[in-house]
Amino acid sequence: MSDPIEDKILCAPDDLEAFASELQQAGSALPRRVNVDPEGVEQGLAKLVLTLIELLRQLMERQALRRMEAGSLSDDEIERLGQTFLKLDARMAELKEIFGLEDEELNLNLGPLGNLM
């Protein structure tokens, strides 16, 4: 029996690989289920928690950018906010490395609002 998916392709480029990797990314937002194997549970939970932290961090950062654009922050305030976000960014990078997570894995698709990142 031929591969059933072959019959379903009406029009496709030569390299389907590119689609496969993008679709994987599009589908890997929040983990549907946390892996409860002893080895996997830590990473599964870390991914869930870090995704939420990343969401909050980005929302706060965007809020700061908006206020900065509107000119409602003093230089001092911008510097302090920037330092805070800079440190948070560095700390997130450390945590991602510890749990072996990539940026894309912490990306949330917010539907009509677009991707988080």
Place this chain on the structure above:
Amino acid sequence: MIYVYAITDRPELPVPGGPGLEGLGGHESCPYPLPHREIAAVVCSLPMAKLQVTEANLWKHEAVVEALLADRAVLPVRFGTALADEAAVQAMLATRHAGLVADLHRVRGRVELGLRVLWNDKEQEQDGDPQREAALPLPPAITYPPLLTHSRPPANSGQAYLLARLEKERRLQVRRREAEMLAAEIHAPLARLAADAVREVLLAPRLLLTAAYLVEQEQVAAFQHEVEKLGQLDPSLRFLCTGPWPAYSFVTASMKIPVGRQEDRHV
């Protein structure tokens, strides 16, 4: 437990059988119609443990649903949907009857075609198509807070960090707008050939458009032709068109099993 494949009209028709159309539980559990007034659920009985998410099982589900398409209107049910017993399925058909009938009417004689379009990720390529970029309405210039304009902040400072973020945000906005415009250009001629359509732009950075179209069976060839035509317009875009599928993307919420109860029925 009772596994549900699809909701159909013409409850009097037998469910096609034969090789490749066995139930998910194996040969002893063939799919059969469970009628309610002028509609039916096509189901099979299945021990919980047999319902496993494998590629082979997905295709088994699909084969049964597609065989039904030959002689009736079909609302495909998502793979993995099962209810406790026949009475629960009957109750679901009864409570959602009006919505199901309306949905069946909408998909009758129509199939779903899927489309995915990839574009070049300019974030990684930097030098994009200058013509297209020039044609874009640019967002208003960034208005930096006054003090920053005449003293460049030292790298590593908080100000430098936020300014860099601001630039990035602007670039993303431009890109998003560009994607929306391009996706609309591709979508419009295809949507004209369809009774209904759904679409998402930039589900992933390179995934420009993800769309599904509800198309009359006789229009499939014309649709395919249009996709091929669009595919030749811009060599940097890559089109993947699949189908015909049962109308998975065009079943309204009336089909869905209440969320709280769904969890313990899914495996």
